Amino acid sequence: MHQDHELHTRRKGRNFGILGVLLSFVVLIFGLTVVKIQTGTYAEAFDHVVRPELVPSEASE
Structure with a gap:
């Protein structure tokens, strides 16, 4: 088991935001x-x- 880097956590949040918009x-x-x-x-x-x-x-005229 490993802990995600802070950068990956931010990217994951942005990806879910983009997914919601799409x-x-x-x-x-x-x-x-x-x-x-x-x-x-x-x-x-x-x-x-x-x-x-x-x-x-022509009937309407």
Whole structure:
């Protein structure tokens, strides 16, 4: 059994801090993705295709 050096103890603490930041970022992106998928029609992307629902109809004029 050996005792860790003080430098390793500090690095371990920083590594856990970085792990927490990265995990929270992944959870944020995953949550945004789930919300975007669940909203359906509100999350349409710009894909260079004419979407009929956005073209003004002649009946509305």
